[in-house]
Every structure is written in C-alpha cells, then in structure tokens.
Amino acid sequence: MKLYDSGVFLLEGETVVGENEAPRELLEKKEQYKEGTISYGILQDHNTGTSKENLKIRFDAITSHDLTYVGIIQTARASGMERFPIPYVLTCCHNSLCAVGGTINEDDHVFGLTAAKKYGGIYLPPHMGVIHQYMRETEAGCGKMILGSDSHTRYGAIGTMAVGEGGGELVKQILEETWDIKYPEVIAVYLDGKPNPGVGPQDIAIAIVTAVFKNGYVKNKVMEFVGPGVSSMSTDYRNGIDVMTTETTCLSSIWRTDEDTKKYLAAHGRGGEYKKLEPQKIAYYEGCIYIDLSAIHSMIALPFHPSNGYEIRVLNENLDDILHEVEENAKKLIKNPELQLNLRGKIHDGALYADQGTIAGCSGGTYSNIMEAAYLLENKSTGNDAFNLSVYPSSQAVMMDLLRKGAIETLTAAGATIRTAFCGPCFGAGDTPAHGQFAVRHTTRNFPNREGSKPGNGQIASVALMDARSVAATSANRGRITAADELGYVYECPEYHYDSKVYANRVYQGFGKGNPEEELICGPNIKAWPQLPELNENMLLKVCAYITDPVTTTDELIPSGETGSFRSNPMGLAEFTLSRRAPEYVGKAKAVMNNEKARKEGNCPEEIREILDKIHTIPGYEKVEDESIDLSSTIYAVKPGDGSAREQAASCQRVLLGGANISVEYATKRYRSNLINWGMVPFILNDPAGFSEDDYIFVPDIKKALNTDMKEITAFIIGDKIRKLSLAIEPLTEEEKEIIRCGSLINYNRKHNSVQLQQEEI
CATH class of the missing domain: 3.20.19.10 (Aconitase, domain 4)
Incomplete structure (x- = not known):
C-alpha cells in the first residue's frame, strides 16, 4: 500500500501520475480535471445552489434506525413538518431487543410505524434487516445520494454517495432544506490485482484504516475507488470494504461501477438503477492510496480501534511484544490501575485464543461472508468448551437464501448459533463476553465498551476485528487465532438469489401515502425536547x-x-x-x-x-x-x-x-x-x-x-x-x-x- 504525498492525475482510469511528476499541460488544467472525478458529477447533480464550491445538497432518500428516528421525527414535528418529501426508511435494527427497558423499545417501534403512516414513510420491522443491508437491497442506485443518521451510511460500492450525519441534518432534508458543505477533496483509492484465497473484505478494510486513520489522510474527504482491482471482487464483497470507510473518518465513498454492479442491481429487481460510473479520461485527485490487493493478508484489528491492525501471521510470530503494547495502551484509556486488560493471559500452547466469535451486521453478515464461513466450518466443530460462535445474517432476504443453500444447516451443525438481523454486536448490545474475555468479530468497531462491558463498574472485556473467513477458521480451531489465508483453500461463492417476497409481505411501504389523520402513538417514555435558550451577547x-x-x-x-x-x-x-x-x-x-x-x-x-x-x-x-x-x-x-x-x-x-x-x-x-x-x-x-x-x-x-x-x-x-x-x-x-x-x-x-x-x- 502506498500513500501519495501529492495530488495525482488518473489517465484513462488506469495510469496514476503524481502531481510532482506531471507534465505542464496537465498541471495547467488541474482545476478543470478536478471535474473529471465520479464524485464531482454526483455532487453537482445534487447541488441546488449556484456555487460549485459551496454546495447545497438535496438527497434522494434518507434513513434512520430505532436509536435515532424518534428524536429526528420529534425535532421535525417541532419545526413544522407536515410530510416526508423524499423516501424515509425507518428501520428497527438497533433497539430490537424488546425485553430491554420494559415496553420502551417496542413503544418506539409503534411510534415509527404510525409516523410512517402519518407522514408517508417506509417502515422495516424488528429482525427483518439491518439498516444498511436493507438500503443496499432496496434504495441504493448508481449516481444517487442517500443521507443516514448512522455513521456507517455507505453505499459507494453500488454507485451511491452516502453520508452518515446527525439527526439535525436529516431534519433539514425533511423540511426541504439542504446539506451545506464546501466541495470536499477527493482521494483516489486505486485498486490493483485481486485478493488471495482466504482474504476477505474486512482484511482489506483493516489494512486501509490502519494506513490512513492516524495520519488523517482522508479525513472529511471522499474516497473514490478506481482501478482494475475493483472488478476482481463481487459487489457483495465490495460492500464489506465500503462500509468500513467510515472508520477512516472520510466524508463519503464512491466506486466505479461495472457489469457486476449491474448484475447486483438486476438481481434485486432494480436493473434500471444501473449506470456506468467512471472517471473521465483525465481526472485530478488531491491524493491517492495505491493498493495491491494480492499483497493483503488476513488481518486483525486489536483493541481498541479498527486502525490497530496487524497481519495475523505477524501477530502470531510476535505475540508477547504486540499484546504487551496493546495492554500498555489500554491503561491510558481505562485509567483504573485495578482494572487491566490481560491479553497475554489468553496465550497458551504457543498460540492466542479467543473466547467468542461473532459474524454480524452490515459488514460481516452479508451473503458471501457467511457462505464462505459455512464452507470453512463444514464437518467441523466449534467445540463444547467456553468458545462460542454466533452468526447474524444481515437481512431476512439473505437468511432465506442461506437456508436454501444449506449454509445455515452447516453452521448450526458445527455448533454456531444463528440470530436474526440485529446491529447489537456492533455497539455492545449483543454477545457481551464475560469479564476478562476476548472476542473476535466481523463487525464494524472494537472501541472500548463496544463489546458491552462497563469498566466503570469494574468490568472489562475486549474485541478484535477479523474477517468472517478468519473468524470461521478460528472457530474451527476452538478459538485459536487462525489466518484464513494460510489454509490453502479455494472457494467460489454460489450465485445469490434475492427474493423480494420477504419484504413485500412485511415492510410498510408508505412513501407518498401519508395520512395526516393517522394517530401518532407515543409511549410513556417518548418526550418532547425541552425549551432551549437562545445565544446571549x-x-x-x-x-x-x-x-x-x-x-x-x-x-x-x-x-x-x-x-x-x-x-x-x-x-x-x-x-x-x-x-x-x-x-x-x-x-x-x-x-x-x-x-x-x-x-x-x-x-x-x-x-x-x-x-x-x-x-x-x-x-x-x-x-x-x-x-x-x-x-x-x-x-x-x-x-x-x-x-x-x-x-x-x-x-x-x-x-x-x-x-x-x-x-x-x-x-x-x-x-x-x-x-x-x-x-x-x-x-x-x-x-x-x-x-x-x-x-x-x-x-x-x-x-x-x-x-x-x-x-x-x-x-x-x-x-x-x-x-x-x-x-x-x-x-x-x-x-x-x-x-x-x-x-x-x-x-x-x-x-x-x-x-x-x-x-x-x-
């Protein structure tokens, strides 16, 4: 992986020329060639203002989950909202566990459904799908822009520039106002080669995040994925890389599209949403990340950040040194001398062992990830000791095809437990390990408390991120940290068959059908915002x-x-x-x-x-x-x-x-x-x-x-x-x-x- 220390020109989508080495005829037209990126076209198509630099963006759709949609709708109501003017998808994938807090969670779901009926929204009930998988399946399309109140709102691999923002920005869209930003810098992510067997999207994502998070290389910029390596991966695979761009602190992401993008959209009944997106013959980018996909190995992001990445083989060769450094860094975060991370205590028989494995959410729970995990666990056992594996397919549509393909049966027979679509393991509301335990997960984050422990109460656990393939390989070895790319196997994922009936029979589709007379049902925990003072002198x-x-x-x-x-x-x-x-x-x-x-x-x-x-x-x-x-x-x-x-x-x-x-x-x-x-x-x-x-x-x-x-x-x-x-x-x-x-x-x-x-x- 190489980070360019200057801007670059991309010629014909293939050749990268650093600005320091570019001929004068390119440099003289740099400002013009900034308009050659995919990002430029999409942003200007959605810009309602007169300035090309100070953008006033209107999105094609918005989405929220049940951790945020009540507050957003309450804010919009207090601001004079009468209807949802664009498709607004309300999903129930964060507070799905309706036994937590009594009736509170289900009260919010009832609020969401009645709001969809009253204002004309789309309502996805609990356990049907995680927010980003549903949006990939039903709303994302080439050249579109989508705004979500979840940081992992990223659909760039389907040609959609998607942005995660706080609820206030969604309120502005509901009130037909705009998302106002200065035109962002655009960074090319040039992909070359193709991933080796056993290397999954999370491995590539961890490698990227490790390379760019701490130095802020892409902070508040758009990552534009280009180069021949894009087409070496399926769109489902690309989705797993794309969603993790959030962990780089970039503003958004976009990928060039190809025949596989077209195939993906057609398979989901939305072939008309496809169009070819690619840079113009000459495009200028403010930076470039060059990645040889064939050089990426199975990765692990150790506690407590996705940027704390190591090749698994390197970790296994230097266990004591690396884990000691992680433990020392943990002391700075936890600040409690009586509560210390002890990863080196997980070393025995010359190897590092995890207590738990999870494959879940918008990053891990996709069809191809789970299919390959099932392949690696076929006729294997996760064991009957402390180690356990749980798998959360990202939507009921994905679950249906995994059932048809026999993957669910294979995983269950190996000892894995299968859960419904739920984002909980990504933020500490599912699969919380015991005190002192160590989990490996294909989810989005491993921040402190993201595994559900409470250091302030004397509890501590930790999570490392790995790809589903290495989680499965680790599970087959009863928790022994194992790199999937060292297993020497070749796997070709069967074609995915999407069935829309699962949504047609359950999802409330109310866009454009709002009924002002519909009662908005508010449970006892749903409160209005208090009056807030204006700024004084x-x-x-x-x-x-x-x-x-x-x-x-x-x-x-x-x-x-x-x-x-x-x-x-x-x-x-x-x-x-x-x-x-x-x-x-x-x-x-x-x-x-x-x-x-x-x-x-x-x-x-x-x-x-x-x-x-x-x-x-x-x-x-x-x-x-x-x-x-x-x-x-x-x-x-x-x-x-x-x-x-x-x-x-x-x-x-x-x-x-x-x-x-x-x-x-x-x-x-x-x-x-x-x-x-x-x-x-x-x-x-x-x-x-x-x-x-x-x-x-x-x-x-x-x-x-x-x-x-x-x-x-x-x-x-x-x-x-x-x-x-x-x-x-x-x-x-x-x-x-x-x-x-x-x-x-x-x-x-x-x-x-x-x-x-x-x-x-x-």
Whole structure:
C-alpha cells in the first residue's frame, strides 16, 4: 500500500501520475480535471445552489434506525413538518431487543410505524434487516445520494454517495432544506490485482484504516475507488470494504461501477438503477492510496480501534511484544490501575485464543461472508468448551437464501448459533463476553465498551476485528487465532438469489401515502425536547469535564448499549452523558443548570456572584450587564466525536445546558455538525488549554464574534487571577451561525419558517 504525498492525475482510469511528476499541460488544467472525478458529477447533480464550491445538497432518500428516528421525527414535528418529501426508511435494527427497558423499545417501534403512516414513510420491522443491508437491497442506485443518521451510511460500492450525519441534518432534508458543505477533496483509492484465497473484505478494510486513520489522510474527504482491482471482487464483497470507510473518518465513498454492479442491481429487481460510473479520461485527485490487493493478508484489528491492525501471521510470530503494547495502551484509556486488560493471559500452547466469535451486521453478515464461513466450518466443530460462535445474517432476504443453500444447516451443525438481523454486536448490545474475555468479530468497531462491558463498574472485556473467513477458521480451531489465508483453500461463492417476497409481505411501504389523520402513538417514555435558550451577547462557561485522551468517541460522550432504551426521552438519556468516561459530569452540569435557573429567578448563588464580580474587573467589561451573560457548561476534549453519528452525543450535553465544546480539533464533521444543530459553539484552541476542570471561562461578545472571521476570539479564564485564552471557530455557513444564535435547529426552524408552534406536551 502506498500513500501519495501529492495530488495525482488518473489517465484513462488506469495510469496514476503524481502531481510532482506531471507534465505542464496537465498541471495547467488541474482545476478543470478536478471535474473529471465520479464524485464531482454526483455532487453537482445534487447541488441546488449556484456555487460549485459551496454546495447545497438535496438527497434522494434518507434513513434512520430505532436509536435515532424518534428524536429526528420529534425535532421535525417541532419545526413544522407536515410530510416526508423524499423516501424515509425507518428501520428497527438497533433497539430490537424488546425485553430491554420494559415496553420502551417496542413503544418506539409503534411510534415509527404510525409516523410512517402519518407522514408517508417506509417502515422495516424488528429482525427483518439491518439498516444498511436493507438500503443496499432496496434504495441504493448508481449516481444517487442517500443521507443516514448512522455513521456507517455507505453505499459507494453500488454507485451511491452516502453520508452518515446527525439527526439535525436529516431534519433539514425533511423540511426541504439542504446539506451545506464546501466541495470536499477527493482521494483516489486505486485498486490493483485481486485478493488471495482466504482474504476477505474486512482484511482489506483493516489494512486501509490502519494506513490512513492516524495520519488523517482522508479525513472529511471522499474516497473514490478506481482501478482494475475493483472488478476482481463481487459487489457483495465490495460492500464489506465500503462500509468500513467510515472508520477512516472520510466524508463519503464512491466506486466505479461495472457489469457486476449491474448484475447486483438486476438481481434485486432494480436493473434500471444501473449506470456506468467512471472517471473521465483525465481526472485530478488531491491524493491517492495505491493498493495491491494480492499483497493483503488476513488481518486483525486489536483493541481498541479498527486502525490497530496487524497481519495475523505477524501477530502470531510476535505475540508477547504486540499484546504487551496493546495492554500498555489500554491503561491510558481505562485509567483504573485495578482494572487491566490481560491479553497475554489468553496465550497458551504457543498460540492466542479467543473466547467468542461473532459474524454480524452490515459488514460481516452479508451473503458471501457467511457462505464462505459455512464452507470453512463444514464437518467441523466449534467445540463444547467456553468458545462460542454466533452468526447474524444481515437481512431476512439473505437468511432465506442461506437456508436454501444449506449454509445455515452447516453452521448450526458445527455448533454456531444463528440470530436474526440485529446491529447489537456492533455497539455492545449483543454477545457481551464475560469479564476478562476476548472476542473476535466481523463487525464494524472494537472501541472500548463496544463489546458491552462497563469498566466503570469494574468490568472489562475486549474485541478484535477479523474477517468472517478468519473468524470461521478460528472457530474451527476452538478459538485459536487462525489466518484464513494460510489454509490453502479455494472457494467460489454460489450465485445469490434475492427474493423480494420477504419484504413485500412485511415492510410498510408508505412513501407518498401519508395520512395526516393517522394517530401518532407515543409511549410513556417518548418526550418532547425541552425549551432551549437562545445565544446571549456574552457567554460564561464552566468546564464540567476535562478529557486529555488523544481521541474521545461518541460512545464515551453518550454510551451505546442499554442506555439507548432512553433515547426517546431527552432528559432521561442525558443522565448517562459521559457516564463511562467522566461519571461526575452529569452532576456538575446539573449544578450549572440549577445555578443559572436560580440566577435568572433573582437568587444568584454566591459562587456565581463572585465570578460575575471578577468579570466586572476586566478592562473594557467593567459595566457589562449581568443580564447579557448566560451561564452554561462545557467540556474540553482533545479530539472529540470519532465514531457514531448519533446526535445524542451533542443533544445530551445541550439539554443539560451545555453551551459549547472546546477542543484542539473535531474528529468528524458529523459531530461538529451535531453541536451546531443543537446550538452549541464548536470552539477550538489557538493556544494550549491553560485551564482545568471546574474553571470558569468568560467569552465576551460571542454574538459579535460570529460576524467576524472567528480566527481570534479572546476569552478569559476566571480564577484567582484572570488570564486570557485565545479561541477560534472554524468556518461556519450563514445558516449555521444563525442556528447557533437561535440556540438550536428547532428554534431556528420555528423562527425562519414563521411557524407559530408551542412545545408539545406528550
């Protein structure tokens, strides 16, 4: 694998010429050749604005699962929504376990179905399919764009540029507004050769993520897959690579299409959705990742990130050294000397052993992955000791053909348990290992807590990511970590036969058929958003969490798993904010909220009075009126927001009166967008922090600062001494600035759509 240190020109889709080596006639037309990418054509086709640089995108379809769709619909309702103007697919694949939290999960499913009937949506009931597999099967098509409220919204291998964003961006599409971005840089991913036997899509994905995550090579850029190697893989196989591009922190992905793409769409009854997508004869890319597919070996991503990748053969040759390094890095994340990861304790008989295996979700549960896993386990046994294997086909349509082909029978006979389509193993709500255990999974992520353990409660488990082929090989060896590409086999996957009856007989298809008279059924846990304040002239922040980890994931900001049962109750869910990373945060944020309420009622707490008095000693602000200053909480994190698109990572802070985040940088665009849509200011530091947890920070004239270039915003740390702090805000659109001024997207929509609505009581 090679990362180019400059832009490249792609000639005839075959020849890569580095910008440093390009002839003058190419360089002189570089700007013109930027328009030669597949990405350029799709983005401009969906751009409703007049500028080719500042895009205003309308999508062809949107999708959400049951961890997010209630909040999105509630926000859209509060903003004046009357119908779903484009296909909106509501899936029930995250909170499918309806025994968790009593009636809560099924209450949300009833809400989803009745919302689809009322507003004209598409409703996929629990266990029928995971969100991304269903969208591949029924909505994705060449040249389309789809927006989803899940970070793994990626359908590039079917010629669809898909994006995962927070719920606020879906609300904008429902209200027929736009997704506004600057035209992104596009990185070519040039595939050459073909994968060796035993190498699966997850192996290639882990290799890519390992190469580009830490250096930010593709951060907030589009990955465009080109080159002859694309056609060496089936579309089903490509899907498994494509969905993992999310873990690179790229903005989106797109692949050139070919006869296999056409065959895939035709097999799903949508042959008319095919068109050939390929770069023009000359296309310019801002970077290039060259990959010789034949050089990729079976991979493993060790805890606690998909970028922590090693060839399995290299790991097995250096077990003690590599696992010791992983254990040492884990100490920095867990920060509890009494709770330590012990992977080296899993070494015995000269090998590393796992306690559990899982093949599941949008990345692992696809037809070809499970078929090949069944082939490797035919007439084998997973054993009757601690090791266990579970397999989750990604949809009922996939399950049906696996049954026809005998793969389910083969897997069951080998000792595997077969589950329905469910995303739980990807986020810690399924197959949680025992304390101290080690799991291998073909799923999307292995962040801390993604296996379901709770280090804050003295529990710890860990997950490594592997391809389904190596998970199956490992299972056949009773948990002994085994590289599938070392088995010396050749397998050709039988052709997949899709049967649409499974959906025709169960999925509610309501697009364009909304009935305003339909009752929207709301269970007792479904609550409206609380009223949120507008931005005042001056901002006083209390630092309620100070996190120095290199990266802070959305799972740490608001844990996934069983906490999701409260996702439809804003204040109920907010109780879990940072609970596994900074458990004292909620109490501190509530204290800020209560202090501000008391102050507004004329009973200013002594602590706040002292801070305000100190502000009045700052030259130039001696006469600043207390009424012009609003108190709110903030968190500091070095690089927050990697991972999930769940807007709750921001909204849970906001309903606790969070006013801002302060960071060195934001891990993803989607998290920063979530902050903005919830009316929170996304500050970055110009200088070292210079403050600590529990400090107060005064940001004067914040409203005026939004009218500047925002590169230098002077703030003050209010302590025994008053010290200056230099902040900044990266560029915002005019609409984003106004959302922040209004205090939230809901407030913005009410104001600018002239909708006179009162906050609903549900």
